[in-house]
Amino acid sequence: MYCYKYPHPAVTTDCVVFGYDPNDGLSVLLIRRGIEPFKDCWALPGGFVRIDEEVEACARRELNEETGLQLSHLSDLKELGCYSGVNRDPRERVITIAYYQLVRKSEVIGGDDAKEARWFPVDNLPEFSFDHKKIVEDAIERLKRDIYFEPIGFNILPEVFTMPQLYKLYKSILKVDFDRRNFANKMMKLGIVDQVGHRPKDASRRTPIQYRFNKERYEMLKNDKKAFRLEF
Amino acid sequence: MYCYKYPHPAVTTDCVVFGYDPNDGLSVLLIRRGIEPFKDCWALPGGFVRIDEEVEACARRELNEETGLQLSHLSDLKELGCYSGVNRDPRERVITIAYYQLVRKSEVIGGDDAKEARWFPVDNLPEFSFDHKKIVEDAIERLKRDIYFEPIGFNILPEVFTMPQLYKLYKSILKVDFDRRNFANKMMKLGIVDQVGHRPKDASRRTPIQYRFNKERYEMLKNDKKAFRLEF
DNA sequence: GTATATTTGCGTTATAAATACACAAAGAAT
DNA sequence: ATTCTTTGTGTATTTATAACGCAAATATAC
Numbered sequence: 001m002y003c004y005k006y007p008h009p010a011v012t013t014d015c016v017v018f019g020y021d022p023n024d025g026l027s028v029l030l031i032r033r034g035i036e037p038f039k040d041c042w043a044l045p046g047g048f049v050r051i052d053e054e055v056e057a058c059a060r061r062e063l064n065e066e067t068g069l070q071l072s073h074l075s076d077l078k079e080l081g082c083y084s085g086v087n088r089d090p091r092e093r094v095i096t097i098a099y100y101q102l103v104r105k106s107e108v109i110g111g112d113d114a115k116e117a118r119w120f121p122v123d124n125l126p127e128f129s130f131d132h133k134k135i136v137e138d139a140i141e142r143l144k145r146d147i148y149f150e151p152i153g154f155n156i157l158p159e160v161f162t163m164p165q166l167y168k169l170y171k172s173i174l175k176v177d178f179d180r181r182n183f184a185n186k187m188m189k190l191g192i193v194d195q196v197g198h199r200p201k202d203a204s205r206r207t208p209i210q211y212r213f214n215k216e217r218y219e220m221l222k223n224d225k226k227a228f229r230l231e232f
Numbered sequence: 233m234y235c236y237k238y239p240h241p242a243v244t245t246d247c248v249v250f251g252y253d254p255n256d257g258l259s260v261l262l263i264r265r266g267i268e269p270f271k272d273c274w275a276l277p278g279g280f281v282r283i284d285e286e287v288e289a290c291a292r293r294e295l296n297e298e299t300g301l302q303l304s305h306l307s308d309l310k311e312l313g314c315y316s317g318v319n320r321d322p323r324e325r326v327i328t329i330a331y332y333q334l335v336r337k338s339e340v341i342g343g344d345d346a347k348e349a350r351w352f353p354v355d356n357l358p359e360f361s362f363d364h365k366k367i368v369e370d371a372i373e374r375l376k377r378d379i380y381f382e383p384i385g386f387n388i389l390p391e392v393f394t395m396p397q398l399y400k401l402y403k404s405i406l407k408v409d410f411d412r413r414n415f416a417n418k419m420m421k422l423g424i425v426d427q428v429g430h431r432p433k434d435a436s437r438r439t440p441i442q443y444r445f446n447k448e449r450y451e452m453l454k455n456d457k458k459a460f461r462l463e464f
Numbered sequence: 465g466t467a468t469a470t471t472t473g474c475g476t477t478a479t480a481a482a483t484a485c486a487c488a489a490a491g492a493a494t
Numbered sequence: 495a496t497t498c499t500t501t502g503t504g505t506a507t508t509t510a511t512a513a514c515g516c517a518a519a520t521a522t523a524c
């Protein structure tokens with residue numbers, strides 16, 4: 001037993017992990033809870049912060065334990081915010097720090113002693129445990145906002161992709177229509193993407209050109225919030 | 233005594249409160265600690281989250297208790313982030329949620345049983361307690377970023393102000409030079425400010441025109457992150 | 465198998481916005 | 495009395511945004 005002079009809340013982390021594929025569009029990674037409360041319901045991967053562990057480290061650890069996802073030490077989770085409603089967990093007072101991140105779906109192995117982990121398209125989400133519905137909604141809003149001010153896609157698209165793929169990713173997040181040609185021009189002018197190899201001269205116009213992100217320029221624009229801006 | 237099966241961290245809040253005046257520029261509100269650790273050192277206003285209290289509510293309460301500041305229930309604190317270094321407090325494991333806010337200096341009464349509270353210009357800060365130096369630095373960076381994407385000034389300038397005053401506020405936050413005429417044009421075109429009364433016809437050109445914020449439009453632009461953008 | 469629709473790349477043009485200054489009047493500083 | 499500073503107004507120039515045309519290849523429909 002651990003005793004304190006004043007009552008202490010428990011602190012947990014939750015992660016909203018976004019994945020993407022051309023068929024389902026944007027999806028969120030959820031796990032099925034194995035224990036009460038909300039046994040067998042869907043919830044965000046997450047768990048209790050250890051006493052000698054930083055909060056973001058906890059989010060990474062829980063993510064790995066529950067979904068097999070091993071985030072690169074480079075790619076940092078984005079802090080979404082603190083959720084502190086006094087009755088959000090029936091067991092005890094629990095304060096949660098939520099994070100979000102974009103990953104390639106293929107990186108989820110779901111191995112280990114992983115509870116059942118599954119992708120749900122953002123417009124077809126299940127019933128949630130706790131206040132996780134609100135957290136996911138906030139994450140989607142946040143992602144929608146962030147996409148205007150920093151480049152998105154490096155972690156969520158395959159290494160080599162086509163302009164139509166990048167365009168569709170943006171459209172499926174923003175849910176608005178904008179001109180594909182202006183979008184491609186902007187991406188090129190920003191210098192964020194490089195053409196991969198040469199297009200074979202026997203290839204038809206219908207075969208899309210392949211690109212990869214220019215990591216150097218991508219990181220630069222990610223940090224310099226003034227330089228990157230989308231309108232739409 | 234309150235006992236738990238697993239060890240629990242303590243949770244606190246800290247507030248970075250910015251004020252402004254033409255002479256000192258941007259300042260931060262700090263209090264002198266009355267107890268150990270860091271007795272008599274300067275620290276951010278803040279304190280322990282109560283077990284039946286939401287985190288943001290705690291930040292408001294502590295702010296009021298320690299500085300006399302009573303924030304309008306409308307103006308919400310902005311969440312800055314979570315600070316969770318395992319040794320940031322020598323007493324026990326403490327996780328802090330930091331907030332920031334802009335206020336008029338005059339609103340700080342410093343009454344009550346308030347510990348000594350004082351404004352420090354951001355480029356002349358004292359030694360800090362805990363990791364509050366990092367928190368303040370982060371808040372300044374965050375403010376610098378936010379200023380590009382949403383209107384700032386409603387809470388920090390007097391109700392009626394002049395364009396040169398608004399211009400100087402922006403310059404003292406951003407610490408870059410930009411054209412005052414283009415800035416004024418932009419503010420006018422955004423519809424964020426309304427001229428107050430008529431300029432007396434005997435008034436010279438040297439007497440600045442008075443403005444107040446158009447609250448409706450201000451709030452609109454605050455929420456629609458796409459509509460408000462500064463370049464500089 | 466032919467007609468039609470869709471996808472892709474590569475443009476152009478009109479409108480709007482950002483940027484960089486010019487200038488004059490009033491007052492302050494020297 | 496002269497010079498410098500502050501304030502408001504205005505105007506070019508450059509740059510970015512938004513809307514759209516077109517042809518080639520291929521997929522789809524009938």
